[in-house]
Amino acid sequence: MRTGASASGGEPTTQKNISHRGEPANPSAQALQQKFGGSIKRVEVIWGETVVYVDPSSVHDVIRWLKDDPSQRYDFLSDVTAVEYRDPEVPIEVVWHLRSLPFRQFLRVKSQLAKGKPLEIDSLYDIYRSADWLERECYDMFGIRFRGHPDLRRILMWESYREGFPLRKDFPLRGRFSRSEQLRQALAQNPEARYSMEELSIADAYAELPQEMRDRLSKGERTGE
């Protein structure tokens, strides 16, 4: 075990007196504009944090480049989330927080998904494994489908949850169903629904399933809903 100060280079210091707008942008933003041109919608700096708005169709390429290019090396995906604004006209934003551990940089990448169309965007699962659960949570809470995610199941809510996507603004704070309806559904639940189809396919559990569930599994369904 070794002890010591953190990564090489000049020691960073606590940021002080950050202005609302007008702090210098992260140099990666300019590099992105040169490399990807029209795919980079705009660049903003808010409270010293650089936000890059990327066209939804090229997010995967942009982030792949940010990770692999030796001058960028954004190797750490901190967070994947989404924002829905109170104004129903404003599109939903998917937000990625990236860190470059070697260069100590922080970058926020955003992509806007227009409402009224299916909310779909490419998954980053093949670039960062940390995207696995974070994207599942984003799907669970906002209903954004991540194309290419191998296991896009609900994660915090149970798989037979029927009320929709809780963090959407049209979802009421107390939920859509009354307490009695929620209780009725919970009691009526099929005990096997507590296992995913993937789990039920292990060993004997599969053979003991009802025929109807086995049929659905054989057709490629994943969950026991």
Add this chain to the structure above:
Amino acid sequence: MARRTVEVELSTTGLDAQGRPQRVPILTDDGGGGLALQAPPGLEPDLEGEHMLINLGPQHPATHGVLRLVLELDGETVVRCIPHIGYLHCGFEKMGEYRQYNQIICWTDREDYLNSIGNNVAFALGAERLFGIEITERCKVLRVIASELSRIMSHLVWLGTFCIDIGAFTPFLWAFQRREEIYRLLEKWIGARLTTSATRVGGMAADIPSGWMDGLRQFIRTFPHTLDEIDRVLTKNAIWVGRTVGLGVMTPEEAINWGLSGPMLRASGVDYDVRKDFPYLDYETYDFEVPVGTNGDVYDRYLVRFEELRQSVRILQQAADRLPDGPVNIDDPRIILPPKSKATSEMESMIHHFKVVMEGPRPPIGESYFAVESPKGEKGYYMVSDGTAKPVRWRIRPPSFVNLAAISKMVEGHLLSDVIAINASIDIVMGEIDR
């Protein structure tokens, strides 16, 4: 892996032909003069290589809350692990959209409840960036003290429960005794032990009472003795080493790619600490070291967290020495409540009091992601404001959520009993994972 030889003496009661209890030895001669563990024929069904499905949790004492792991076993070896979470989901993020910023601080107590005051500090720092506030010097040092006390508390709970999971009971009692002292300190300062809600946007709920520093110094002086004791009992203990070395290994590349942070990442040899790399609260002016492991296994995670406890004491010592006098809260009546005496006697203060409580402080339009080094890893608060007193979106970046996602990789190929040790080494708090 080399086979370990452990002298065991095992026997089990069976029944003889007359139905009387009879002791049946299950150690049989292995032909080479030694004894081998072997079940008598007919006691265990032959599975013929078939895999088993085992459900571990959610109500299991070693899953540290309501974590459910579905395990596919080949004999006793884990082939696949599918975690299920969400049993403690409370919708903090949804509720936060209906609350003012100071009210959200009460939710932050309840997500990572072992680190409640540390979360309060982290949230307040994030909100202050969103408001564009610079806090006072005294407040900064008090928040460092709060964060490090909270780190020690969280690591002590981790240490104690980790010991219990592996079968060592004594360090649990020692750790919880010292944790109780920190709780008493917090109670004197804030009035609450667990749900502290200690910070406010722009300051703290309360300054420390007179004489509080003596209690802190007493703790700083005596706590390293406890650490030495636990160190002597555990670090070179053959059973401890045998149960932890080589388990759940993550290479540095894997650890970064899986998004691990905090002691989990540093145990794999990546020296990333938010306090050093993206400092806040003037952490760069404190003299402390970041312990880094080499093997990325359960034992290294233990060593890293243990060393962090010592480093936190160092930081506490420096903070106690430098605590400046002066105000704790910023001087802005639109954000900070006026003192009670003024609010009941001056018209101006009363109006401010009413406005702050009823309408709440309003940040400008914007967003901020503020990450701190929580005991579990990089904890970030992402807040989006549309200029009203309530955030459009309040997001917690939960470190143990991301760390737990790697469990299915870490337990693969290990024994069922090692799943408990690996799970304990992640230091999960279900309140934070499920939110």
